[in-house]
Amino acid sequence: MLDIGELFERAMLSELETHVLATLAALFFLWAVRALILFIADYHHKDAQSRYKLRKTVGYSVGIAGIFLIGRIWFGGFDELATFLGLISAGLAIALRDLLIDIAAWMFIVWRKPFKVGDRVQVGDVAGDVIDIRLFQFTLLEIGNWVDADQSTGRVVHVPNGRVFAEPQANYTEGFDYIWNEIPVTITFESNWKKAKEILLRIAMLHTRDTCEMARQQVEMAANDYYIVYSKLTPTVYTHVKDDHGIILTIRYLSIPRRRRSTAQELWEAILTEFAHQNDISFAYPTYRWYSRALEGPARPPIAGDDSKIDELVDQLNTLNDALLAKATRNGAVHRPDEGR
Template sequence: MDFLNSFINSNYGEKILYSFIVIFIIYLLKKINEKLIIEKIKEPKYKYYWNKTTNYLLVIIVFLAVGRIWFVGFQSLSTFLGLFSAGLAIALKELITNFAGWIYIISKKPFEIGDRIEIGNFSGDVIDISILNFTILEIGNWVNADQSTGRIVHIPNGIIFNQNLANYTKDFRYIWNEIPVLVTFNSNWKKAKEILLNIATEHSEHLSKEAEEKLKKAAAKYMIYYKKLTPIVYTSVEDSGILLTIRYLCHPRKRRGTAHEIWENILDEFSKHNDIDFAFPSQTIYLDTPKDSL
């Protein structure tokens, strides 16, 4: 008993006792936080952020408080505040990064609400921008031709600093789309090419004039050089036939619609000409006939 009393009254005994008291108080604060705050947060995302942040803060407070008990260097108020600030910055790193991302987004405006963007593995239409994240209505993924999946995706603002961003609709507001059409080697490919060019022109010629005006404005801000904005059909040769590729301008949100209309026109027009046939991968098999069977 005398040994225990002397140990408690010693310098080390006091430090151990105070350390246990600090850890116990922090443990009580953690339980109070879980019961009174975390359980009342309904949104899973905010519950996760709050729980993660408070746990980091409590660990840092334990480290600083116990360190201040055991090490003389921690007795300096300026040292204590400096270490606490550093620990706080580490604990709130994600929140600070997301807040800085929000400042960047609202000041530099790489995108705004209503823009169609692609960033990292995400693509969609921006429907909300908040302090910690922005929200998109997703396109693509398992759905073809940039159409909506119906999913709403919340993306942390901090992603703007470490992922490439593509904006479909800012400044220029048009994209190039291509439709490959494969015809057989025996087809009248020149006639087919002329038909395809007429169809593409019918669907996108009006956009060329609009795009030209937009391009002049965009060229004042970006180094954009397009010598030809009207539709064109490129010719190349594949293993199975002659590939005629239509290249034309369209609105980002109408890519699938215009492709649908163009393909229907192509099917109608090609059906009127017996000298134009679609090509497809095929194989020719030659069978050797035994001489005795002749």
């Protein structure tokens, strides 16, 4: 006859085996349900973005259901489960502080939606297109950095979710699908700047005509959720004078974030083509100019002494002038005094 200790041991072993088998069965059931739903979804949804969202939703739902189902198996009553979770939460809150912040930030991202998959955002000093959002981190396809004009670098950057609480976020596409871009065009002081300004404005209006109309509709829609007020959405050209450089005419216009570089290229090509036909408009650029008072200054008074000394002085000045011009030519564009415009 078995004693009480053996019966108790067998009963405990039987209960443990039951819980293990029930847990395995629950995991298999949840896996089968997830696989079936995703199979049906992949068959009916051909769009990659729709499939991505559905996969994420199903994955999170099955995970939450699994936690409660397995917890129910091992802790029969709700009070026991709540007590257990309360005890381990206190320790985890200290040991896994950063991970808990990431989870809280994930909940904030999912519910408040400061950005979503497909948006172009900047978080801190990292910018890119959001390609994935997970429990502890979100993933960006990086733009900028060593590449100009917000073009993709090809790098995938993983950012901890908690950074949305610690650093400001800029969303290029939320609410209003356009951004303002500026192109500075510098011309010489001698150029006909009024004519140049008219040409630039005409080119900007021609290349952004459709964009302005769509942007106006976007502003009206965004006004329902955000206090976005723009009195003028059409392109404009601002005038600014830089003392040591020239007259700067800055084109300001609306652009789709992912087309900022291509629209700037279209405008620049049109500007270069148009200015090439204008004799009274010239681009300004950094220049070096050597001024010789002996050669270009007012008439010199007679110098007492041998004429050979005068010739020697002129030769020295010419040599120095040529040396400085040669050095300036190597460093950049040079405007010689005898060159006409």
